[in-house]
Amino acid sequence: MPPQLIFIIPTRTVRLDSSKKIRTVVSGKERVDVLARCLLSLHRWQSRLKYDLKLVFYLSHPQEEKAIIIPLHNLSEKIDDEFEATHLMIHLLSSPEVFNCETQKISFEELLLRTSANSIIYYLTPNGLPFLDVKKELSRSDSLCFVLGSQHDLTPEQESVMYKIGALQISLGQLNYLASHVLTIICHYLFDS
Numbered sequence: 001m002p003p004q005l006i007f008i009i010p011t012r013t014v015r016l017d018s019s020k021k022i023r024t025v026v027s028g029k030e031r032v033d034v035l036a037r038c039l040l041s042l043h044r045w046q047s048r049l050k051y052d053l054k055l056v057f058y059l060s061h062p063q064e065e066k067a068i069i070i071p072l073h074n075l076s077e078k079i080d081d082e083f084e085a086t087h088l089m090i091h092l093l094s095s096p097e098v099f100n101c102e103t104q105k106i107s108f109e110e111l112l113l114r115t116s117a118n119s120i121i122y123y124l125t126p127n128g129l130p131f132l133d134v135k136k137e138l139s140r141s142d143s144l145c146f147v148l149g150s151q152h153d154l155t156p157e158q159e160s161v162m163y164k165i166g167a168l169q170i171s172l173g174q175l176n177y178l179a180s181h182v183l184t185i186i187c188h189y190l191f192d193s
């Protein structure tokens with residue numbers, strides 16, 4: 001089995017049971033467009049990396065506390081642009097099973113603990129160690145998991161989970177990147193490792 005490359009992205013705004021229309025998503029307060037852009041970004045790397053890619057959105061709203069697990073190889077749909085990615089994201093949130101994706105009711109801490117059983121977990125933050133300093137270590141390990149914020153940073157509670165599980169903090173520099181850009185940069189760094 002190929003090693004896994006997992007990205008866990010918590011979002012406190014996205015809800016499963018709200019009505020979502022493609023025209024209102026971009027200006028909508030849930031910011032589903034942020035998730036759609038992450039999906040598009042990662043989809044483009046699927047056939048280029050030695051890893052099995054998995055995107056996990058953690059819906060941290062108190063009435064959700066659910067993880068949506070999206071193995072990229074399960075998505076046979078064409079995703080050529082942001083419009084198609086947004087369309088797919090809306091459908092995936094309402095019917096994950098149609099796309100062979102799983103929704104789990106789980107706490108953020110439990111999600112991280114379970115993931116850490118098979119993957120080394122890294123927390124992406126501008127204040128961490130420079131990525132290039134740890135690149136060698138990353139390329140030696142089998143499965144990797146990176147945790148990053150969506151349109152918001154992790155909450156203090158989520159950050160304390162990262163410290164509790166001993167996740168190494170990694171930085172891509174002092175500039176603040178969009179979550180979708182962070183995915184692209186990490187995949188680019190891992191491309192030839």
Ligand SMILES: C[S@@+](CC[C@H](N)C(=O)[O-])C[C@H]1O[C@@H](n2cnc3c(N)ncnc32)[C@H](O)[C@@H]1O
Pocket residue numbers: 124125126127147148149150151152153154170171172173174175176177178179182
């Ligand atoms: C759009 S940012 C979150 C909000 C952002 N801090 C802001 O002020 O706009 C998305 C996430 O990407 C990760 N990130 C952004 N820039 C980074 C960097 N230079 N190094 C490491 N991670 C970064 C962090 O996990 C961050 O929470």
